[in-house]
Amino acid sequence: MSYISYNNILAYVSNGDEQSLSVASYNRLYASNVAVNNSANIQRIKRIDGEEDYYNQTGPKSATVSTVIIPVTGTGLNQITDLLVLTGDFFSGSYFQVPNYRFEKCYLKSFSVNFEPWRVSQASLQFDCYGLATGNGVSLQTPSESSQSLVSPLRGTSINVSNFGYFSGLINEYESINFEVSVDRAANYEIGSEYPKKVSVAKISKTLQINGISNLEWVADYDPKQSMNFELTMADANVISVSGIVVNQSFSVDANGVAKTNLTIIEEVV
Numbered sequence: 001m002s003y004i005s006y007n008n009i010l011a012y013v014s015n016g017d018e019q020s021l022s023v024a025s026y027n028r029l030y031a032s033n034v035a036v037n038n039s040a041n042i043q044r045i046k047r048i049d050g051e052e053d054y055y056n057q058t059g060p061k062s063a064t065v066s067t068v069i070i071p072v073t074g075t076g077l078n079q080i081t082d083l084l085v086l087t088g089d090f091f092s093g094s095y096f097q098v099p100n101y102r103f104e105k106c107y108l109k110s111f112s113v114n115f116e117p118w119r120v121s122q123a124s125l126q127f128d129c130y131g132l133a134t135g136n137g138v139s140l141q142t143p144s145e146s147s148q149s150l151v152s153p154l155r156g157t158s159i160n161v162s163n164f165g166y167f168s169g170l171i172n173e174y175e176s177i178n179f180e181v182s183v184d185r186a187a188n189y190e191i192g193s194e195y196p197k198k199v200s201v202a203k204i205s206k207t208l209q210i211n212g213i214s215n216l217e218w219v220a221d222y223d224p225k226q227s228m229n230f231e232l233t234m235a236d237a238n239v240i241s242v243s244g245i246v247v248n249q250s251f252s253v254d255a256n257g258v259a260k261t262n263l264t265i266i267e268e269v270v
Contacts (some may be wrong), residue, residue, distance in 0.1 A: 009098065010028065010029075010098070010099065011028075011029040011031045011034050011067060011069075011096070011097070011098045012026045012027065012028055012029060012096070012097045012098075013026060013027050013029060013083075013086075013094055013095070013096050013097075013106070013125075013127075014026040014027075014094045014095045014096075015027075015085075015086075015094065016085065016086055016088065016090040016093065016094055017090045017091055017092050017093070017094075018094065018095075027079060027082060027083065029067060029069045030069055030070045030071075030072060031067045031068065031069045031070075032068045032069070032070065032122070033067065033068050034065070034066070034067045034098055035065070035066045035067070036063060036064070036065050036066075036101070036103070037063065037064045038061070038062075038063040038133055039061065039062050039063070040057065040061050041057055041058050041059035041060065041061065041062070042055050042056070042057050042058070043055065043056055043057075043058045060130070060187075060189065060194070060195070060196070061133075061194075062128065062129065062130060063103055063128075063129040063133055064109075064126065064127070064128060064129070065096050065103055065106060065126070065127040065129055066124070066125070066126045066127075067124075067125050068122055068123070068124050068125075069122065069123050069125065070120055070121070070122055070123075070150060071083070071113065071121060071122075071123050071150075071151050072149060072150060072151065073149055073150070073151050073234075073236045073238070074149060078151070078234070078236055078238040079123075079151075080113055080121075080123060080151060080234070080238070080240070081238045081239075081240065083108070083111060083123070083125065084111060084181065084240070086107075086108040086111075087108050087111065087181050087183050087204055088201070089200065089201045090107065090199075091198060092105060093105045093106050093107045093129075093130070093131070093199065094106045094107070094108075094127075095131075096127055096129065099135075100135045100136050101133070101134075101135035102133070102134050102135055103127075103129040103131065103133050104129065104131030104132055104133070104134075105129060105130040105131030105195065105196075105199070106127040106128070106129040106130075106131070107127060107128050107129075107130075107183070107185055107199050108125065108126075108127055108183060109126045109127060109128050109182070109183055109185070110124070110125070110126045110180070110181065110182045110183065111123065111124070111125055111126075111180070111181045112124045112178065112179065112180040112181070113178075113179050114176065114177070114178050115157060115176060115177040115178075116175075116176045117175065117176070120150055121150070121151045128185065128199075130187060130195055130196050130199060131195055132195075151234060151235070151236075156234070156235030157177070157232070157233065157234055157235055158170055158171070158172050158232075158233050159171040159172075159174070159177075159210060159230060159231065159232050159233070160230070160231045160233065161228065161229070161230055162228070162229040171210065171213055171215060172215065173213065173214035173215045174210055174211065174212050174213045174214070175211050175212025175213075175260075176210075176211045176212060177208070177209065177210055177211070177232065178207075178208075178209040178211075179206075179207070179208050179209075179232065179240060179242075180206070180207045181204065181205070181206050181207075182204075182205045183201060183203075183204050183205075184201070184202040184203040184204075184205075185199050185200060185201055185202060186199070186200050186202050187199050188200060202270075203268060203269065203270050204268070204269040205266065205267070205268050205269075206242050206244065206266065206267040206268075206269075207264065207265070207266050208230055208232070208242045208244075208263075208264070208265045208266075209262070209263070209264050209265075210262065210263045210265075211262045212260045212262070213260060213261045213262065213263065214258070214259070214260055226245070227243050227244055227245055227267075228243070228244065228245065228246060228265065229241070229242075229243045230242045230243070230244075230265055242265055242267050243267055244265045244266045244267030244268070245265065245266060245267075246263060246264070246265055247264050247265070247266050248262075248263070248264040249261060249262065249263050249264075250262045
């Protein structure tokens with residue numbers, strides 16, 4: 001029995017509102033895994049007269065696509081910032097394809113990326129797909145070596161903080177960063193339409209966790225109504241911005257007298 005080589009399976013996701021294979025701009029995903037769950041929402045119905053059971057569809061068909069990728073960067077490209085654009089509001093969404101399986105009307109539900117010393121950055125993505133799923137099996141592709149570079153975990157990365165009087169400056173002594181975005185969406189169905197007419201954004205939540213900071217003042221007396229601005233600048237000069245409130249700060253001192261603090265910042269856009 002032959003198996004499909006892991007190295008010959010490629011995954012792609014198009015930009016927002018681009019559904020055509022022939023004209024769409026897409027991102028090739030350097031994925032470590034891809035998982036798909038397809039639900040038909042079919043319920044078994046049994047009648048009291050004892051006649052033959054039958055099944056009825058009680059809701060729209062839907063699929064969830066999850067993947068973990070190694071984001072790359074290059075000339076005019078940073079997959080972290082490029083994929084974050086998909087958290088926005090789109091009319092027809094994107095398509096996700098693992099040839100020859102194709103999922104249409106996909107909307108990014110969550111995105112998270114970690115930065116740690118001496119570890120390749122990895123990003124987790126989850127899509128809700130409301131369109132037609134087609135395909136006839138996973139096919140072999142001819143992969144080519146990437147001309148891009150991996151996103152450097154912490155080298156050349158800095159965090160600039162501005163919070164209007166309590167602490168402003170550059171955080172450049174820390175151990176790890178975690179950035180997450182979750183998107184609440186509402187599918188709008190109309191009578192006579194099998195698929196949603198539009199999928200609208202209800203709320204976007206961003207969470208930034210900075211761990212093991214060595215050069216940050218204590219900000220426990222901050223005003224919870226006052227937002228703080230954080231700009232995470234990566235080694236290739238691309239920037240992730242969060243403007244929110246500090247919801248948690250912890251402080252510790254180890255046996256060697258090294259003091260460190262952790263911050264959690266949340267921004268919500270409704």
